[in-house]
Amino acid sequence: METILAIDIGGTHQRFAEISLTGDILEKNTYQSHPHISSEEFFEILRKRISDRLKKTSFLGVAVALPVLMPVLMNEKVGNNSVQDAPNLPFLVGVDLAQSFSFLSVPWIVENDANCALLGEAWLGEGQKESSFCCLTLGTGIGSGLFLNGKLWKGVRGMASEMGHLKIDFLGNTPCTCGGQGCLEAFASATALQKKTGYTAQELYGMACRRESLALHAFEQMGESLGRGIGSVANLLNIDLFILAGRLSQAFEFFYPSCIRVAKESAMKGPRQHLKIVQSKLGDDAGLLGAAWLIKKKFQL
Ligand code: ADP
Ligand code: MG
Ligand code: ZN
Numbered sequence: 001m002e003t004i005l006a007i008d009i010g011g012t013h014q015r016f017a018e019i020s021l022t023g024d025i026l027e028k029n030t031y032q033s034h035p036h037i038s039s040e041e042f043f044e045i046l047r048k049r050i051s052d053r054l055k056k057t058s059f060l061g062v063a064v065a066l067p068v069l070m071p072v073l074m075n076e077k078v079g080n081n082s083v084q085d086a087p088n089l090p091f092l093v094g095v096d097l098a099q100s101f102s103f104l105s106v107p108w109i110v111e112n113d114a115n116c117a118l119l120g121e122a123w124l125g126e127g128q129k130e131s132s133f134c135c136l137t138l139g140t141g142i143g144s145g146l147f148l149n150g151k152l153w154k155g156v157r158g159m160a161s162e163m164g165h166l167k168i169d170f171l172g173n174t175p176c177t178c179g180g181q182g183c184l185e186a187f188a189s190a191t192a193l194q195k196k197t198g199y200t201a202q203e204l205y206g207m208a209c210r211r212e213s214l215a216l217h218a219f220e221q222m223g224e225s226l227g228r229g230i231g232s233v234a235n236l237l238n239i240d241l242f243i244l245a246g247r248l249s250q251a252f253e254f255f256y257p258s259c260i261r262v263a264k265e266s267a268m269k270g271p272r273q274h275l276k277i278v279q280s281k282l283g284d285d286a287g288l289l290g291a292a293w294l295i296k297k298k299f300q301l
Pocket of ligand 3: 178180181185
């Protein structure tokens with residue numbers, strides 16, 4: 001059977017999966033990410049993990065979802081395109097990805113992780129029947145992808161849709177990993193929750209399940225921030241559907257009520273009418289599936 005090796009790299013987790021052309025995940029491994037290593041060490045580990053798998057299986061191609069901004073859709077034919085921003089894996093800034101992946105002897109592709117999650121949702125998730133929608137990945141940071149008129153919107157230079165760095169607060173001076181202040185990510189990511197409460201998002205989820213008020217309050221506030229961002233984007237684009245993926249979206253039931261309330265308060269009467277915010281059913285797999293889809297598309301399969 002022809003299969004694809006899909007890799008989704010985040011600030012907290014790295015996921016490797018063997019995926020069939022119909023989107024079945026045949027094998028999956030998850031590893032911890034190490035945010036404080038050098039890019040050389042990072043690629044050495046990555047190369048080893050990929051090479052081990054390539055020895056056992058002849059993949060059609062390798063697709064890598066990375067939490068970075070890069071100037072164009074990368075593939076093996078494009079060079080001289082270095083990473084511009086990587087708030088959650090800062091050692092990747094300046095890295096020439098075409099060169100870093102040149103060790104691969106099979107076709108490969110690299111795409112922004114949230115764009116991959118969006119494509120996964122469009123292929124097999126909540127976005128299947130939608131011509132336009134937004135997907136947010138809630139994890140270490142906040143990524144987002146835009147599907148407009150049936151296509152991934154990449155922006156003029158390939159770096160569109162950084163909703164995590166939409167400014168939602170101008171009064172305080174909450175610093176963000178991007179170097180700016182007042183960004184959505186600084187209020188509604190797992191990193192932000194942990195900074196604020198001293199507990200990881202996963203711990204807060206457990207506490208919220210036990211109805212502990214500290215956690216319930218933290219998720220309520222997180223939902224409000226997210227709602228502010230979503231409401232603004234609804235005004236800008238008149239998109240009805242926002243899909244929430246990433247591990248932090250597992251706490252959906254706790255932040256959704258304040259999120260939809262504030263999103264509707266923030267959006268104008270017209271754009272808010274059909275506004276829907278839903279939890280991804282693909283969960284952790286959205287990015288892997290979208291990455292795999294890019295290889296499928298490359299071969300027109
Ligand atoms: P990334 O792609 O950035 O590596 P993930 O999507 O894997 O991130 O999300 C990791 C974050 O999700 C961690 O900060 C963890 O605390 C949080 N997390 C894991 N499980 C849950 C849960 N059930 N509810 C809320 N947050 C969770
Ligand atoms: Mg991720
Ligand atoms: Zn920012």
